Amino acid sequence: MSFIKGLRCIDCDTEYRLEDSITVCSKCSSKGLGFGILDPVYDYEEIGKILSTDVLESRIPSLWKYRELMPISDKASLVTLGEGGTPLVRGTNLSRKLGMEELYIKNETLNPTFSFKDRVFSVIITRALENGADAVAAVSDGNAGCSAAAYSATAGIKCRIFTPSFAVVSKLIQMSMYDAEIYSVRGTLIDTGMLVIEACEKYGWYNITTAKLLNPFQTEGHKTLAYEISEQLNWEPPDWVITPVASGDSLGAIWKGFKEFHTMGFIKKLPRMVGVQGEGAAPLAIAFEEGKEFFEVELPGPKTIADALCIGMVPGSWPSASLRESNGYAVAVSDTEILDAQRLLASSEGIFVEPSSASTLAGLMKLLGQGVIASDETVVCIVTGSGLKVLDIAERHYRKPVSIGANLEDLEKVLQ
Ligand SMILES: [Zn+2]
Known part of the structure; x- marks a missing residue:
């Protein structure tokens, strides 16, 4: 059996049955794009009869150890490449450098395609097969497409x-190696999204675009990050969880994961969430700072070195509501701060991440400086994608090798 009870509108709480086969709330969607996002709800009482902290600890680390909390039937054949179960690394050197007591790095670069999006697509492609799909389509500028x-x-x-x-x-190359057909669309992301919706309707493809607006189930993989962090910290969540934000779907999902474990009694407290964006593409951070709603901030030409976070508007209230509920924070960081953090993380802890992921460390440093986060608080920074995915940016600022002859005299000269 499946434990999913239905879908609930995050704006008005109306519940829908799965058989209704809708993707947005029919009452709220008429208010405009981004309204009426639906979220899966489960029968936590029934799940609690099967799952406990002891049961979870006895299972092998993997996204699918949380199967009862996933929107699939128990007869589904899982599409898995071994996603999830990534390490939570204690950043001892970084903590010392930043004058902190307890900093952890959730290293999502170790997923099968080197990014946290694998959590999403293991679930969504499993659902696509359950729905009988033989072709899928998505809008993506990078990791999701890979x-x-x-x-x-x-x-x-x-x-x-x-x-x-x-x-x-480099991300297009990666997609292509997996044999995806790739179309480069002249137009905005919204235009591209509309094209994919029309094409899916016309050709019968299953739309797997990672927008909760289009597919309420696409965030369910992300929430397992909260489950893993809870378990890895011995069921005592940190004071703060810092994550990069584009659409903010993952931020909302991670917050949901902590709330679910809290509801089920697996954890006693909830962390505060922080969303980090790149300056120049920071609609959530601007809305947070100015106390505005998601639809009130739209940036015409978003620009940041964090390519995976290049977004001009946040599509829905899900991330800002999660920040409010968790008494959280949103912050924007500059390209220089991102690149400095990228190098600092790699040189301090041996973890090489793409600029978008380094934004979380940059955000932490900024909030420590502003006194928002205290040095004795426990912090988890989520790093979402490998540095090898965006080598062209690192190529611009890496230290070039020193050319020498194969003799000690040459080496001696450069050592001095
Ligand atoms: Zn609604």
Whole structure:
């Protein structure tokens, strides 16, 4: 059996049955784009009869150890490449450098396609197969497309990715190696999204775009990050969890994961959430700072070195509501702060992440400086994608090798 009870509107709390087959709340969606996002709800009492902290500890680390809290039937054949179960690394050197007591790095670069999106696509492609799909399509400028392509490849279904023209070449190469068909679309992300919706309707493809607005189930993989962090910290969540934000779907999902474990009695307290964006593409941080709603901030030409976070508007109230509920914070960081943090993380802890992921460490440093986060508080920074995915940016500022002859005299000269 499946423990999912239905879908609940995050704006008005109306509940829908799964059989209704809708993706947004029919009462709220008429208010405009981003309203009426639906979220899966489960029968936590029934799940509690099966799951306990002891049971969870006895299972092998993997996203699917939380299967009862996933929106799939127990007969589903899981599409998995071994996602989840990533390490929570104690950043001892970094803590010392930043004058902190307890800092942890949740290292999502170790997922099968080197980013946290694998949590999403293991779940979504499993659902696509359950729905009888033989072809899928998505809008993506990077990591989501790579992950969608990889999981489609292993599931044996056709994958089409529609990218904006600013997509990073190395990520396009990765998608292509998994045999996705890639279309570079001249237009905005919204235009591209509309094209994919129309194409999916016309050709019968299953839309796997990572927007909760289009697919209420797409955040369910992300929430397992909260489950893992809770368990890895011995069921005592940190004071703060810092995560990068584009659409903010993952921020909302991680907050949901902590709330679910709190509801089930697995953890006694909840962390405060922090969303980090790049300056120049920070609609959530601006809305937070100015006390505005998500639809009141729209940036015409978003720009940041954090390519995975390049977004001009937040599509829905899910992330800002999560910040409010958790008494959290949103912050924007500059390109320089991001690149400095990228190098600091790699040189201090041996973890090389892409600029978008380094934003969390940059955000932490900023909030420590502002006194928002205290040095004796426990902090988890989530790093979402590998540095090898965006080598062209690192290439611009890495220390070049010193050229020498194969003799000690040459070496001696440069050592001095
Ligand atoms: Zn509603």
